[in-house]
Amino acid sequence: MRIPFTIAALIASFVAVQLSLVLFPDYERALLFHFALFPARVLGDAPLAGQSLLGVLNLLSYGWLHGGWGHCAINSLWLLAFGTPLARRMGALRFLIFYCACVVLAGLGQVLVSSDAMQVVPIIGASGGVAACMGGALRFAFIYRGADNDGNTPLLPLRDIPRTRPVLMFILIWVIFNVVFGLTAPLLGQGEVGSIAWQAHLVGFFAGLCLLRWFDAPPRSPSGGPGQVPYGQWRQ
Template sequence: MALQPRGSWQMPPGMTPPKEPMFNLPTSVMVLAGIMLAIQAAQSFFLSFDQREWLILSFSFLPVRYGAAAQVFSFPGGVLGDIWTFVTYAFLHGGWMHVILNVVWMMIFATVIVRRIGNFNFAIFFVITAAAGALVHLVIHFGSQAPLVGVSAVLSGAMAASARFAFNGGMGGFSGLQGVNRYPCLSLKGLRRNPQAMGFLGIWLVLNLVFGMFSILGGGATIAWEAHLGGFIAGLLIFPYLDPYSRPPRKPKPPKKDPPKKRPDHLKVIK
């Protein structure tokens, strides 16, 4: 009788092997990608010109909303729209090339961050990096009528955040992005001393500057490198506060002292 090698395993007869998922991605990333693709499909195939215009005015980030024009023209959403567009612009895109490129990058870098910090913390990360990108864009383009759209600010923040742990703990190159890296993230000082991390961030900054100056997306919209930079800085700075592997453990509370016991009346000394 032939012996099976030690540690080998054979599937019993009649049992079918488990099916691997087509996309091994977190559900939150797939939901975000589905929403962005659905919005782009609606813009391209179902909405009229007036409806597309309303969508842009309501949910893209328009610096003109915060200038003198806001006193003359009533933008959809009013004051609440002035707030929510700091985030909702990330779900809109300037064309199919724009949305597909961003979805691909989101599947890479957002997946890494979600697996590291979880869905709830990633939602916070998404809001902060999107808002930071819009804020930097607003400061530089105050009063501009050109709408800001796209999730690139969040992706820039995710790339910056991933550099703080992907090259830490003896991980070689990008192998730290595979699975869940449980090493604490690098401090800013440690980041500066890590040549792999600094090279990764430096390449991103140079490419972002070059593409921001000379590249044009589908639909004629220039790349908003300022928003990318805002998201990048925010992601780099806030990540340790959302990372469960980097936050210092809470100090245990000191035990409560029992109140002093009162001496029974019959033991009181009468002077």
């Protein structure tokens, strides 16, 4: 399977950042402080008041930090699985803009629902962006199996999701799993360290599911050029 350049570059950047944390442990705290996402910083609350501009930048930068090699590997594998069909369909630039936009929305969603106790707890990880890829891919990759996912297959309309049993079941299972796992993980961990940003997962997933249409490449005609030719009218 040929990996799209954008996917390979994103995974390489995840690995590079994680490697820098390992090679330069003395700077780990500084990197987390400046590039992780802190709700208090975004909202301008104490003790990080006056850092709102950095907080806005952190809505994107947090997606390149991970809590260890395991965290980095899991997100990289899921990005490879769900980001690949999207990148092939959308093209490099469209996919990168889509991915970054969903990372920002996922982080913002997590910030807005964070409790007072979580205001200065760093949020890190690419899970929100990866979940967005999962939500986006759900609108075509699981419906038209065996077809080319290169822009020729039509997107499943949002209004048809309640009538499409496999997609609806996937969404319900995904939501239930994240809510249950997110609420029980702190009980298994130690204080805030055991917390899971499950709200960011959900926001990212539904952002990808709903926003894909705005970033999707125009369908191609039988000649290979762009055109509004319904898939079923010409594909044999």
